[in-house]
Amino acid sequence: MSKIYVVGIGPGEYEQMTMRAANALKSCDVIVGYTVYVDLVKEHFAEKEFLTTPMRKEVDRCELAFEEAAKGKTVAMICSGDAGVYGMSGLMLEIGQRYPQIEVEVIPGVTAATGGAAVLGAPLIHDFALISLSDLMTPWEKIEKRLLCASEADFVICLYNPSSKKRHDYLQKACDLMMQHKSPDTVCGTVQSIGREGEHMEVMTLKELREKQVDMFTTVFIGNSQTKNIGGRMVTPRGYQY
Amino acid sequence: MSKIYVVGIGPGEYEQMTMRAANALKSCDVIVGYTVYVDLVKEHFAEKEFLTTPMRKEVDRCELAFEEAAKGKTVAMICSGDAGVYGMSGLMLEIGQRYPQIEVEVIPGVTAATGGAAVLGAPLIHDFALISLSDLMTPWEKIEKRLLCASEADFVICLYNPSSKKRHDYLQKACDLMMQHKSPDTVCGTVQSIGREGEHMEVMTLKELREKQVDMFTTVFIGNSQTKNIGGRMVTPRGYQY
Numbered sequence: 113m114s115k116i117y118v119v120g121i122g123p124g125e126y127e128q129m130t131m132r133a134a135n136a137l138k139s140c141d142v143i144v145g146y147t148v149y150v151d152l153v154k155e156h157f158a159e160k161e162f163l164t165t166p167m168r169k170e171v172d173r174c175e176l177a178f179e180e181a182a183k184g185k186t187v188a189m190i191c192s193g194d195a196g197v198y199g200m201s202g203l204m205l206e207i208g209q210r211y212p213q214i215e216v217e218v219i220p221g222v223t224a225a226t227g228g229a230a231v232l233g234a235p236l237i238h239d240f241a242l243i244s245l246s247d248l249m250t251p252w253e254k255i256e257k258r259l260l261c262a263s264e265a266d267f268v269i270c271l272y273n274p275s276s277k278k279r280h281d282y283l284q285k286a287c288d289l290m291m292q293h294k295s296p297d298t299v300c301g302t303v304q305s306i307g308r309e310g311e312h313m314e315v316m317t318l319k320e321l322r323e324k325q326v327d328m329f330t331t332v333f334i335g336n337s338q339t340k341n342i343g344g345r346m347v348t349p350r351g352y353q354y
Numbered sequence: 355m356s357k358i359y360v361v362g363i364g365p366g367e368y369e370q371m372t373m374r375a376a377n378a379l380k381s382c383d384v385i386v387g388y389t390v391y392v393d394l395v396k397e398h399f400a401e402k403e404f405l406t407t408p409m410r411k412e413v414d415r416c417e418l419a420f421e422e423a424a425k426g427k428t429v430a431m432i433c434s435g436d437a438g439v440y441g442m443s444g445l446m447l448e449i450g451q452r453y454p455q456i457e458v459e460v461i462p463g464v465t466a467a468t469g470g471a472a473v474l475g476a477p478l479i480h481d482f483a484l485i486s487l488s489d490l491m492t493p494w495e496k497i498e499k500r501l502l503c504a505s506e507a508d509f510v511i512c513l514y515n516p517s518s519k520k521r522h523d524y525l526q527k528a529c530d531l532m533m534q535h536k537s538p539d540t541v542c543g544t545v546q547s548i549g550r551e552g553e554h555m556e557v558m559t560l561k562e563l564r565e566k567q568v569d570m571f572t573t574v575f576i577g578n579s580q581t582k583n584i585g586g587r588m589v590t591p592r593g594y595q596y
Contacts, residue, residue: 120468127374130364130464134373171596194464196471198592202479205589207596218472220464222372222436226362229438230460237444238492239500241483241509249593250480254508258481261507265500267483347447350440351491354413354449 114181114214118201120194120221121149123307126156128227133219137188144177145190153190174200174207181214194223198244198272225270228303228331231313233345235301235333240268245275245282259286263293268339268348271332280325283332287322290334294318299335301346302326315346356423356456360443362436362463363391365549368398370469375461379430386419387432395432416442416449423456436465440486440514467512470545470573473555475587477543477575482510487517487524501528505535510581510590513574522567525574529564532576536560541577543588544568557588 117136122128137143137157143150147164154162163180165173177189191199201218208216229236241262247255262269269290274283290298296319304312304327316324318334326332339348359378364370379385379399385392389406396404405422407415419431433441443460450458471478483504489497504511511532516525532540538561546554546569558566560576568574581590 122372125374127377128372128462130370130372131376132367132369135369170594174596194468194471196468196476196478198479199476201472202476202589202592203594203596205475205584205587206591206594209584218476220370220468220472222462222464223468226436226438226462226465226468229436230443230462233447234438234441234444234460236438237440239483239485239497241481241504243481255481258507258509261503262483262509265503266496267500267504342447342451345447347444349448350444352412352445352448354416354445 114184116177116181116187116189116204116214116216117219118189118195118204118216119191119219120196120199121153121190121192122222123193123224123227124152125307126153128222128307130221133221136219139186140188141185142180143188143190144173144180146173149190149192170200170203174203177204178207178211178214182211193227194221196220197223197242224272224306224331227306228333231303231306231311232301232315232333233342233347235335235339235346235348236268236270237348237350238268238336240270242270242272244272245279245286246273256289259289260292263290266336268336269334273328274330274332275326276328283326284322287318291318294334295337299339299341299346301333302330304330306331315341315344356426358419358423358429358431358446358456358458359461360431360433360437360446360458361461362438362441363395363432363434364464365435365466365469366394367549370464370549372463375463378461381428382430383427384422385430385432386415386422388415391432391434412442412445416445419446420449420453420456424453435469436463438462439465439484466514466548466573469548470575473545473548473553474543474557474575475584475589477577477581477588477590478510478512479590479592480510480578482512484512484514486514487521487528488515498531501531502534505532508578510578511576515570516572516574517568518570525568526564529560533560536576537579541581541583541588543575544572546572548573557583557586
């Protein structure tokens with residue numbers, strides 16, 4: 113039976129990949145992925161065959177992976193972060209229905225939420241909600257509802273895709289919605305280029321975050337009512353008495 | 355300057371650790387942790403000094419780590435999964451205020467949410483909320499509010515600590531709350547002992563989940579309104595047309 117590994121390679125630098133992910137990449141014949149992610153791993157697996165497709169060609173990329181596997185090759189489809197968090201594992205399993213003879217194994221990785229949290233300190237120690245601000249495939253009303261409900265219940269919130277050229281004011285809109293329930297002084301953090309060259313973190317308040325321009329390589333964290341700024345790091349207490 | 359690494363070792367099996375985490379463990383003098391987690395890594399780092407404290411002695415464990423570092427040793431404090439998701443990185447940074455001369459570096463790992471998701475298929479592909487059902491340090495009313503708000507906003511929900519001896523009916527209570535907004539036919543999944551001996555997954559409906567007894571080593575996933583059972587795997591679509 114042919115096999116496809118859907119592999120989360122982690123935030124970027126090679127060391128942040130799990131050993132299981134690296135072993136899957138070593139054992140495969142072909143590595144398929146979005147051009148940018150393939151470039152991140154290429155030097156470590158130079159002897160492999162690489163196939164890439166551009167952004168927004170996700171369906172083509174999955175079909176390419178299944179076609180290669182159908183030839184009898186072992187294939188690894190790589191995703192940044194975790195393959196199962198806004199990644200390709202879902203679409204691979206959906207399209208995989210057409211290829212019942214090909215086994216799909218998902219290999220988890222460190223997603224931007226936990227990778228970025230480690231850079232900031234410990235913002236995600238308690239219950240949190242992960243929300244993508246991209247309305248490419250999700251109606252904005254649904255995103256709005258999730259921002260409001262998560263804020264009302266005092267979740268820590270982590271935002272993926274906080275900005276793009278077309279959506280330059282979405283983070284500001286999101287901050288306004290969250291401030292319906294969260295204090296403007298809520299401790300927040302941003303991490304840019306997690307685990308890559310130029311990694312950069314900042315801790316600020318929610319009202320300061322509202323005025324900030326972030327790029328599409330930034331992950332944004334909004335604390336709960338207990339989150340603190342401890343010496344420039346963002347820390348959400350679990351509740352231990354010390 | 356003395357240094358403490360707070361290291362997420364992933365779900366359990368050695369291979370699921372990141373290379374960065376393994377390198378930190380290789381480079382340290384002492385490994386500190388909860389007995390069960392220390393046993394998971396011991397054979398791979400046999401030459402190290404190990405110090406353990408039992409469950410519920412988290413503050414003692416952190417202080418032990420700082421005391422060892424204050425002696426000039428490089429210390430690794432290990433946590434299962436990710437150190438920043440219901441892990442020790444928060445408490446370490448809180449207690450670290452008393453030890454300004456000791457640097458704390460957090461190293462992320464694969465948490466049970468993403469590790470378990472990979473076993474089930476792809477339940478966390480879209481916006482999700484992570485909620486612990488443990489009311490040891492969080493009032494039950496707050497947990498209830500989070501379950502209701504997350505369900506109302508159609509988040510995929512992942513539950514940590516779904517059960518214990520004293521809390522045998524908490525998952526049932528949580529299911530009843532979620533069913534105020536989610537259909538009883540919502541696709542759900544459970545994963546027991548992720549990445550360890552006896553790993554076991556099941557996919558079912560929310561009304562079936564309500565009748566299930568799970569143990570404290572189980573992570574529970576409740577889909578959103580779009581989540582599907584594809585050949586026994588739990589898959590949340592991102593929204594791609596294929």
